[in-house]
Amino acid sequence: MKIQRFTYLSLGSNEGDKLKNLQTAIDIIADEIGNVLKIAKVYKTPAFGFEGNDFLNTCIKVSTSISPENLIKKLLEIESRLGRVRTNKEGYSNRTIDLDILLFDDEIIFEKDLIVPHPRMLQRKFVLVPLNDIASSVIHPIERKKIIHCLTNCDDTSEIITTDETLIRPVTISEKYNYIAIEGNIGAGKTTLTKMMSDDFNAKVVLERFAENPFLPKFYNDEERYAFPLEMSFLADRYQQLSDDLAQFDLFKNFIISDYYIFKSLIFAQVTLQNDEYTLYRKMFDLMYKEIVKPDLYVYLYQNTDRLLQNIKKRGREYEQNIEADYLQKIHDGYVNFIKTQQDLNVLVIDVSELDFVSNKDDYKLIIKKIKEYTP
Numbered sequence: 531m532k533i534q535r536f537t538y539l540s541l542g543s544n545e546g547d548k549l550k551n552l553q554t555a556i557d558i559i560a561d562e563i564g565n566v567l568k569i570a571k572v573y574k575t576p577a578f579g580f581e582g583n584d585f586l587n588t589c590i591k592v593s594t595s596i597s598p599e600n601l602i603k604k605l606l607e608i609e610s611r612l613g614r615v616r617t618n619k620e621g622y623s624n625r626t627i628d629l630d631i632l633l634f635d636d637e638i639i640f641e642k643d644l645i646v647p648h649p650r651m652l653q654r655k656f657v658l659v660p661l662n663d664i665a666s667s668v669i670h671p672i673e674r675k676k677i678i679h680c681l682t683n684c685d686d687t688s689e690i691i692t693t694d695e696t697l698i699r700p701v702t703i704s705e706k707y708n709y710i711a712i713e714g715n716i717g718a719g720k721t722t723l724t725k726m727m728s729d730d731f732n733a734k735v736v737l738e739r740f741a742e743n744p745f746l747p748k749f750y751n752d753e754e755r756y757a758f759p760l761e762m763s764f765l766a767d768r769y770q771q772l773s774d775d776l777a778q779f780d781l782f783k784n785f786i787i788s789d790y791y792i793f794k795s796l797i798f799a800q801v802t803l804q805n806d807e808y809t810l811y812r813k814m815f816d817l818m819y820k821e822i823v824k825p826d827l828y829v830y831l832y833q834n835t836d837r838l839l840q841n842i843k844k845r846g847r848e849y850e851q852n853i854e855a856d857y858l859q860k861i862h863d864g865y866v867n868f869i870k871t872q873q874d875l876n877v878l879v880i881d882v883s884e885l886d887f888v889s890n891k892d893d894y895k896l897i898i899k900k901i902k903e904y905t906p
Contacts, residue, residue: 532595560700564594570660589660704784711791714831717841724789736788747849797864
């Protein structure tokens with residue numbers, strides 16, 4: 531689990547569509563830096579220290595796992611992407627966006643490229659006024675005074691005008707979902723994605739205990755003999771695990787994410803069991819299915835068969851090496867039929883056949899973006 535820490539950032543713009551610049555910066559920060567927890571009002575302020583256009587200013591509170599040193603690098607990258615051009619000239623100038631770290635927890639940092647708390651924040655009302663909106667009781671780590679008292683003692687006489695403009699706070703995954711199930715065919719990457727998301731978003735993780743099933747290696751050597759005990763043992767274990775873990779929510783976690791949903795049991799049983807075995811199995815499944823909490827979002831990772839076979843070979847589980855393409859296609863068809871019949875389940879299908887979300891951060895961000903932006 532990555533440790534989350536709080537930082538307060540100042541945002542300003544006095545070129546172009548100022549409000550759009552602020553909103554775009556906030557959206558990127560939410561996607562690439564951390565959860566935006568609070569946004570101050572938007573204030574109109576005169577240019578400070580130079581002749582220029584009026585600014586729109588605000589402050590935000592962000593929860594992030596990024597270090598202060600990496601945070602300032604990311605903010606400079608965002609400024610550049612939004613069109614800010616820094617020059618070697620002394621003094622201030624107009625800019626599409628200005629992003630500054632004001633506070634980072636209660637740390638005091640003096641480095642060549644980073645000073646925290648921001649060294650001039652106490653002399654600037656355009657910083658302190660919006661910061662006071664969202665952090666009035668936060669203590670300045672050097673002055674040892676609350677921000678509200680720092681604002682009262684500020685000598686800046688600049689005019690600060692409250693605007694009617696509003697900024698939209700990006701909704702976090704944990705606010706949108708209590709329980710996400712990640713599903714997919716054998717080798718689709720569902721467990722890997724589940725672990726990555728759990729680590730990044732402080733989620734309680736529920737992983738299928740397939741490695742503990744003594745029938746699994748036997749099944750791949752003799753499917754007909756071991757199909758029924760394998761599927762029954764999986765069903766019982768999945769039911770017990772989901773019943774226990776979903777009922778015991780961890781107060782220190784933001785939400786729950788699992789790398790399977792119990793309906794997986796029925797999909798595999800349809801492929802592996804004989805008709806009479808499946809009839810008995812279905813009766814047991816229907817009794818258990820009624821008791822299981824449905825996920826707020828069911829994510830199905832689609833991988834084409836060739837890619838699945840590559841992944842299976844790459845991860846090197848001996849008992850999986852004889853899996854054939856036809857078997858994988860039957861499993862996929864079972865998932866497709868299940869998804870088509872689920873009217874009361876929020877299903878998001880993501881084609882990851884051409885993505886490498888483990889090694890490529892942009893591919894991972896694309897998946898997270900799809901999950902964040904999904905609407906039923």
